[in-house]
Amino acid sequence: MALEMTGTNASKIAAALLEARRQAGSPSMGMVMTLVVVTDEGDHYDSLRAARAVSREHPSRILGVIRRSGRGAANLDAEIKIGDGGSGEQVLLRMTGELTKHPESVVLPLLLPDSPVVVWWPGKAPDDPARDALGALAQRRITDMAAISRGRAHALLQQALNYEPGNTDLTWTRLTPWRALLAAALDQYPAKVTGGEVAAEGSNPSADLLAAWLCDRLGVDIERTRSKGPGITSVRLATGGGDIEISRPDGVLARFSIPNAPERPVALKRRLTAELLAEDMRRLDPDDIYADTVKRLCRLAGRRPPNIEETLSTKQDPPQSRRTPRDTAKTGKPAKIAAKTAGPRKSATKAAKKGTKKTGTPTAAHSRTRTSTTKKAARKSTRKSTR
């Protein structure tokens, strides 16, 4: 079923979704989460198609958000699609005018009650997803630094510096088969690794992450060398008994070799976006290994890593409570949880400021936006609770 609505608002869209479910004869909802896809006119077809494919594994309400020109009158158009190769509902929201600055006002009322929210930026993503108005609504924020055309390495570092629990990047997800194979190699040949090398095409953020991960886990220097690609072409780990090497010159079939064993072929395909997304959505708790890896990435780049240790302590709280002070104000349980959420944030800001003194980097700007968003959120919450 497909339905187009122009000049509409969130409550009309919600009503239309309910009506559509009733008409389908099965008003119950099997959807388990909301997936917000922040996309644009050029890309929404592909990214929503990937999202629909994922919804077969994770039945979800998919909200596509397109922010069009900020000029002109504020307007919201919506395209509703139900069925059609996915399981769940899909709404494509087109925003124009001043509304483009407040997309969360449309998305918030359309979130499924009491279930997780994932925000995915298939293309360009905010430098600090957790402080983004839409990102702040989510438990899981998925970016893809390989999707941007220029300055990927820098963009990845930026994401790493602004890491917050719940952030992940598809460049990390792409590594899972490589990491699995490397772990299997060390299962088969448990030797002390003394050094290593990751070879990939010039701008490949996944390769940078892989090198950082290996360096972090193995405690040795990992050389990052350039090759012609495609993607990552080989990983070599040096041990006393010889090299462990996985090489994939053609992007499809890899050769797997460990000391004292015959070389073997392994299919190591580059996966589709939908598969990557499905993997990411399988677990919605913070990815601690990714956190360690981005910290290492920052250190390798000579930058101060994000202060994750303290923010990690919020992990014990249910995801909703750590999201924003807004929620706590709404539920009227201010003191204890608010203090907890505020605690690490304050110190994170402090740490970031300290960091800026040394390096004089964009973190400074971020720490400022951070406080301002928090304030804004607090203001909003008071407004809401008085209503």
Place this chain on the structure above:
Amino acid sequence: MTSPGTVVPDPNPLRDDQDRRLPQIAGPCGMVIFGVTGDLSRKKLMPAIYDLANRGLLPPGFSLVGFARRDWAHQDFASIVHDAVKEYARTEYRDEVWNQLAEGFRFVPGDFADDVAFDQLRTTIEDLDRERGTAGNHAFYLSVPPKFFPDVIGQLKEHGLADGQHGSWRRVVVEKPFGHDLKSAQELNAIVSQVFAPESVFRIDHYLGKETVQNILALRFANQLFEPVWNSHYVDHVQITMAEDIGIGGRAGYYDGIGAARDVIQNHLLQLMALIAMEEPTSFDAHNLRTEKQKILRSVKLPDDLDLHTSRGQYVAGWAGGEKVKGFTDEDDIPKSSTTETFAAIALEIDTRRWAGVPFYLRHGKRLGRRVTEVAVVFKRAPHLPFTQTATEELGHNALVIRVQPDEGVTVRFGSKVPGTAMELRDVNMDFAYGGAFVESSPEAYERLILDVLLGEPPLFPQHEEVELSWRILDPILEHWESVGKKPDPYSAGTWGPTSADEMLARQGRNWRRP
């Protein structure tokens, strides 16, 4: 490799409990399939192995050896697997995955009595260890009728194939049926256990693929909502149904003389019952889970009058799902006089405090209304209904239904008011479906089972104690049926079984759910 088995493995620095993205990949190993030309092997095993490779879950260098009485070369075998994979694999066909796998295919022609063939098998395996680095780890999959088990297992022992060298492992996988009564099950076990240690024997019960079992465990033990009512105070009875819409197809030779009770109730249904009824295990490891299941199987009590509380049927020709189908005795290779049952229903009680007085009804049949496996926990009616008699006329029992297949999920059935001015109550369903994941991309039962065999994780495979306990439950019923010597009650194909099954429940004031 510097004898990998003797190395005491340090914890792998690349692995971390927190790193839940990393799949467990089995160590270097290979698999030998006996009876590689069979249906099961072509339709299930080979596709499952390909799917595992496609998902990147097989170790590099995984090798597959086929053993059968065919005059094939390695390439012939590879082309058979290729066709099977193309036709039945659930994941996309990719050349590079195929090539990776195909390099490790070998075929050994021969008979189970043929010493030369088993010698050749050993050489083949040793070659694979050298060429493909399978490191001496091999699983033997016995996809052959049980009557060949003694031969095959004896040969494996005789040719030194059953013992791993230098800490490598050898495992054996057997399919159901695990015997046809207690005595034969014990004999079978004696043969297998002479050669393989209990932890190296994997009894495959594909209906108990991990997903189903884990879903039941999750539903029962991860929730606060259900456990308080999971006992005889609230539960009226439990119905466990496994229905098939197909007939016996090409399995005539196996099926005749075996029948529905031995084929399905003894293994699948009793296992499902144990999972539904057992107490909370102290942990989900193999030992604790098994202990709890065994306690349930040990406390099963048979009804006093087996005539009144069991039912057996045999389908006769009829219309099933819009097609005209043959009766059981008209099927090819089934004698006209066959008294094998194609439908069996039994009532059991579990003598524990939790379940005292709650009957468990188990039924299975071929050529029933539709293909479905489910467990329905049917609750007692509310002790007092503050409504008029007419308002509650249509109100039945509350029920919690665990749908195992084909539409995996959970249904809760409860009463609700019918919209309108009059107060009238009716039963409604609340459904939960586990996404499309179960048909699309999550591993199929055989994939998980094979992976567990390669990883050496036996928690969900029944061990011989469970098999024997199950036979102890079923044997008296089978003996009773035999001693009465009655022909099974006929039921028309495409219906829900013989009337005797309905009467069996009606006597206790209950009726079967239409699943």
